Amino acid sequence: xxxxxxxxxxAGYCRISxxxxxxxxxTSIENQKAIIEDYVKQKFPGSTLTFYEDRDRSGYTFEKxxxxxxxxxxxxGHQYDILIVKDFSRFSRRNSRGLVELxxxxxxxxxxxxxxxxxxxxxxxxxxxxxxxxxMNEMPVTDTSKKVKSVIDRRQNDGKWICAVPYGYIxxxxxxxxxxxxxxAAQVVQTIFTRYNEGWxxxxxxxxxTEQKIPTPRMHEKMxxxxxxxxxKIQARQEWSIVTIQGILENDFYxxxxxxxxxxxxxxxxxxxxxxxxxxxVFENHHEAIIDKQxxxxxxxxxxxxxxxxxxxxxxxxxxxxxxxxxxxxGSPMFSMSRSDLKPxxxxxxxxxxxxKGCTSHHIRVDLLDGILKEYILKIKENSExxxxxxxxxxxxxxxxxxxxxxxxxxxQKQIDDALRN
Numbered sequence: 001x002x003x004x005x006x007x008x009x010x011a012g013y014c015r016i017s018x019x020x021x022x023x024x025x026x027t028s029i030e031n032q033k034a035i036i037e038d039y040v041k042q043k044f045p046g047s048t049l050t051f052y053e054d055r056d057r058s059g060y061t062f063e064k065x066x067x068x069x070x071x072x073x074x075x076x077g078h079q080y081d082i083l084i085v086k087d088f089s090r091f092s093r094r095n096s097r098g099l100v101e102l103x104x105x106x107x108x109x110x111x112x113x114x115x116x117x118x119x120x121x122x123x124x125x126x127x128x129x130x131x132x133x134x135x136m137n138e139m140p141v142t143d144t145s146k147k148v149k150s151v152i153d154r155r156q157n158d159g160k161w162i163c164a165v166p167y168g169y170i171x172x173x174x175x176x177x178x179x180x181x182x183x184x185a186a187q188v189v190q191t192i193f194t195r196y197n198e199g200w201x202x203x204x205x206x207x208x209x210t211e212q213k214i215p216t217p218r219m220h221e222k223m224x225x226x227x228x229x230x231x232x233k234i235q236a237r238q239e240w241s242i243v244t245i246q247g248i249l250e251n252d253f254y255x256x257x258x259x260x261x262x263x264x265x266x267x268x269x270x271x272x273x274x275x276x277x278x279x280x281x282v283f284e285n286h287h288e289a290i291i292d293k294q295x296x297x298x299x300x301x302x303x304x305x306x307x308x309x310x311x312x313x314x315x316x317x318x319x320x321x322x323x324x325x326x327x328x329x330x331g332s333p334m335f336s337m338s339r340s341d342l343k344p345x346x347x348x349x350x351x352x353x354x355x356x357k358g359c360t361s362h363h364i365r366v367d368l369l370d371g372i373l374k375e376y377i378l379k380i381k382e383n384s385e386x387x388x389x390x391x392x393x394x395x396x397x398x399x400x401x402x403x404x405x406x407x408x409x410x411x412x413q414k415q416i417d418d419a420l421r422n
Contacts, residue, residue: 083111206242
């Protein structure tokens, strides 16, 4: 007699953390895959198994895990019957969030198996045991977070903590945090400061660099890594932006200053909160400068002179039409122009960012918009009586149509009943 074995479509999920100490027993994705594969062969022979993985991803959140986010809609869409993990620490290290996610999957008909915890959920119905497992898994995260924060604080105060360097520099030794100048990028930085001090604006500099086909900072980094044989998922645009130029001109890293502790967080994976400049940890002459202090000071003085801020706690220029106006050519939202030397108006967003390289200077004055709106309201006011009459007539006609449809349906049902009796 031949015994038929039920087969399933199974998803296997593997994860390793950014914290090697916390993950010392789970550092190998291949090890997790091998354990899951052996389990499926023994328990579900003939079933399909598809792996999803996240390398160097924290178990505290689900949102930042690309592999899990790719797998989740397939689980919710019933393309897989079972989800298998080596143990629940691979699934989540956050007690409350992990349990909610587990329940969401269960409620959608997904069966979850944790091999190391000997749990088959919802077949295994001891929810208390599962809660205890998640609580134990979360403890290393919060403890490690405190230890890491303490280490970072100490290294920041010693001027040794550098997580990244701006465009124009590279880190040549990640262990010792050795910084070196990147000559091609440094030359571009010097050009930006020179042009700005000569009177060029952010937009003009950005368009100039784009026209000269000079790689943007992200494009430059992407090209540098690829030239070194490194794989990278960096997405980069070829057009320089005003924000990039502004960020370079205001960054005192270029005069050899290391500024630490600019942001803080109240909780793990919480939003970054900008700290007051007086609370920053500053080390002058920390590394080799690309821009001399006189050139940098001149640029800062130029930025102050060119910046016009009309906000003094009272809104001076209204932007009541923002979010309702779009450029007829490029479809970009229209931006409110708040300049004291021009009448209030709205300008094409693409033109605002890139000038004539992006779109033409479409704009419309606020007084014209006000006039159009007032004219429209006046027409509604003058014709309100006729509009109400037409609306009431339409409502009556709709009620009559509904009544007619109801009577027709009733007549049809009677005819059907009569036919069935005969």
